[in-house]
Amino acid sequence: MCEHDQCTSHAGQKPDMRPVYPKAGSYPHFAKLVDTQKAQVDRKVFHDQEIYEAELRQIFGRAWLFLAHESQIPEPGDFLRTYMGEDNVIVVRQRDRSVNAFLNSCPHRGNRVCMVDAGKKARGFICNYHGWSFGIDGGLRGTDGKVYDSDATFDKGSIGLTPVAQIASYKGLIFATFDPDAPSLEEFLGDFTWYLDVMLDNDEGGTEFIGGAIKSVIDCNWKFPAENFVGDILHAFWTHQSGAQAILGGGVDLGARYDELAFQASVYGHGIETNLDKVGNTRTLGYPELVDYVFSRQKAMADRLGEVRARMVGAVSSATVFPNFSFLPGQATFRVWHPRGPDKIELVVWTLVNKNMPEHIKELYRKGVMMTFSPAGVFEMDDGENWEYSTRVNQGFVTRQQPLHYALGVGTRDDSRDLPGIIHKGSLNDANQRLFYTRWAEFMRFDNWHDLQNGETAPPQRMAQRQAAE
Amino acid sequence: MMADALDMVRICDLSEIGEEILKVSLEGHKPLGVTCLDGIYYVFPDTCPHANESLSKGWIEDGRVVCPVHFAEFELGNGAVHNGPSGCARLTFYECEARIDGLYARLTS
Numbered sequence: 001m002c003e004h005d006q007c008t009s010h011a012g013q014k015p016d017m018r019p020v021y022p023k024a025g026s027y028p029h030f031a032k033l034v035d036t037q038k039a040q041v042d043r044k045v046f047h048d049q050e051i052y053e054a055e056l057r058q059i060f061g062r063a064w065l066f067l068a069h070e071s072q073i074p075e076p077g078d079f080l081r082t083y084m085g086e087d088n089v090i091v092v093r094q095r096d097r098s099v100n101a102f103l104n105s106c107p108h109r110g111n112r113v114c115m116v117d118a119g120k121k122a123r124g125f126i127c128n129y130h131g132w133s134f135g136i137d138g139g140l141r142g143t144d145g146k147v148y149d150s151d152a153t154f155d156k157g158s159i160g161l162t163p164v165a166q167i168a169s170y171k172g173l174i175f176a177t178f179d180p181d182a183p184s185l186e187e188f189l190g191d192f193t194w195y196l197d198v199m200l201d202n203d204e205g206g207t208e209f210i211g212g213a214i215k216s217v218i219d220c221n222w223k224f225p226a227e228n229f230v231g232d233i234l235h236a237f238w239t240h241q242s243g244a245q246a247i248l249g250g251g252v253d254l255g256a257r258y259d260e261l262a263f264q265a266s267v268y269g270h271g272i273e274t275n276l277d278k279v280g281n282t283r284t285l286g287y288p289e290l291v292d293y294v295f296s297r298q299k300a301m302a303d304r305l306g307e308v309r310a311r312m313v314g315a316v317s318s319a320t321v322f323p324n325f326s327f328l329p330g331q332a333t334f335r336v337w338h339p340r341g342p343d344k345i346e347l348v349v350w351t352l353v354n355k356n357m358p359e360h361i362k363e364l365y366r367k368g369v370m371m372t373f374s375p376a377g378v379f380e381m382d383d384g385e386n387w388e389y390s391t392r393v394n395q396g397f398v399t400r401q402q403p404l405h406y407a408l409g410v411g412t413r414d415d416s417r418d419l420p421g422i423i424h425k426g427s428l429n430d431a432n433q434r435l436f437y438t439r440w441a442e443f444m445r446f447d448n449w450h451d452l453q454n455g456e457t458a459p460p461q462r463m464a465q466r467q468a469a470e
Numbered sequence: 471m472m473a474d475a476l477d478m479v480r481i482c483d484l485s486e487i488g489e490e491i492l493k494v495s496l497e498g499h500k501p502l503g504v505t506c507l508d509g510i511y512y513v514f515p516d517t518c519p520h521a522n523e524s525l526s527k528g529w530i531e532d533g534r535v536v537c538p539v540h541f542a543e544f545e546l547g548n549g550a551v552h553n554g555p556s557g558c559a560r561l562t563f564y565e566c567e568a569r570i571d572g573l574y575a576r577l578t579s
């Protein structure tokens with residue numbers, strides 16, 4: 001816009017109110033903070049404000065981010081408010097039953113147009129400041145005060161809430177991206193959908209979130225919980241040992257066939273570690289009836305997903321979809337670690353169940369998750385404090401120059417198993433965490449999706465295809 | 471009585487009127503909203519008394535006209551406001567009559 005009074009070229013013209021989707025840049029000096037050769041991650045990535053700003057641009061401005069489960073907004077007008085990075089968005093079911101999402105900011109002076117967390121059958125969203133009113137399709141419906149009636153430059157049709165660039169669902173989970181050039185959601189998830197199906201498709205009836213969302217704030221960098229869930233079962237033996245003792249009357253157990261079965265899989269930085277022990281995670285919820293239930297479904301699940309994935313449903317296992325959406329198979333807790341600066345997150349947690357589960361089983365999952373992985377839960381408490389200190393210590397100037405060790409399991413790559421993704425042997429391994437940070441570095445370095453989807457973190461088949469083509 | 475009836479203006483064909491709000495523009499008059507609920511016809515200004523937005527872009531819900539902009543609700547028949555922004559006046563309803571050749575209404579100012 002022209003700011004000089006003497007410039008009249010814009011006089012009488014309509015302002016350009018089209019949405020702006022920021023372009024990515026390239027930050028090779030930040031990418032270098034992840035040293036794959038030495039298996040080291042520079043602590044600046046947990047502390048530095050400039051790096052954090054680059055993350056918002058490079059990662060949260062481009063990646064597909066989890067928004068909601070379809071079951072949370074079943075009817076037209078049903079909506080909820082969430083975040084993509086630090087950007088507040090409204091997710092709302094449209095009259096044609098599709099779902100769309102919009103920045104929760106009025107195009108007039110920027111005020112929030114939706115203040116509540118969630119609601120049913122919204123007619124629209126009215127801004128509190130000057131009364132501009134938006135439909136559930138984001139379009140500006142009208143204003144207040146009749147003053148715009150006589151303004152010829154005022155074009156209601158060209159003004160609205162900014163929609164996300166792309167939105168899509170994978171088996172009930174809704175994701176969106178601010179990048180019009182991003183590949184499809186399925187391409188972004190790649191082969192990792194094979195592992196998502198363990199939770200999303202082990203029953204023909206599909207899944208739902210139950211019991212609302214539980215929110216909390218943890219003073220840690222968002223990458224600590226994300227890397228923990230992507231592949232850190234190691235901590236369970238120390239961090240969670242006393243909690244496990246209390247609930248199970250015994251320690252954390254990865255199953256008798258660990259050496260043969262346990263593995264980590266990684267695709268584009270998304271990762272899962274699992275021990276294929278059938279019920280280890282479910283057992284920690286503290287209800288023997290749930291364990292029996294998972295056992296009773298082994299045959300049906302194997303018919304649907306095959307033997308290996310049937311063993312994953314209740315197993316000791318954890319997973320992260322890059323960058324900040326994580327879940328625990330077996331415990332049925334799904335969560336997003338929303339970044340709030342380099343040293344804070346807002347954590348939102350839901351419980352996922354199969355729609356077809358008997359009501360009392362759903363209820364046991366809900367209570368079990370509450371007792372283990374909620375702000376007051378035994379295990380969540382254990383984790384949070386560790387992540388807070390891992391973050392806070394880096395305020396020490398000398399401390400943050402010191403190396404961190406990410407080298408467990410270097411040399412354990414296993415190409416012999418017929419599983420999708422980059423496979424490493426044993427779940428007690430830093431492999432997925434190294435690949436998570438490798439993905440992070442790819443997002444810092446590359447300004448385009450071709451490079452992003454064909455780097456070191458790409459699944460092996462993809463790399464093979466590409467090499468064959470070249 | 472006879473003379474009054476002559477003042478009535480023909481609005482539209484009955485067949486055009488449904489449960490949605492039909493917008494009718496007549497020469498020499500402000501645009502109108504027309505609807506029918508349970509066999510009773512209603513004619514009112516299309517312009518919302520609150521901030522001039524078009525009521526025909528709204529809808530009928532629970533016997534009320536709902537403005538699509540700030541969601542003021544006007545009772546069909548008496549025009550009483552519910553849920554309206556502060557200062558929102560009631561909606562005028564014109565006396566109307568279904569005749570064989572269409573809907574007629576007395577469009578007072």
Ligand code: FES
Binds near residue numbers: 132
């Ligand atoms: S800021 Fe929303 S109407 Fe002015």
Ligand code: FES
Binds near residue numbers: 518539
């Ligand atoms: S314009 Fe109808 S309620 Fe505001």
Ligand SMILES: [Fe+2]
Binds near residue numbers: 228239379
């Ligand atoms: Fe943990």
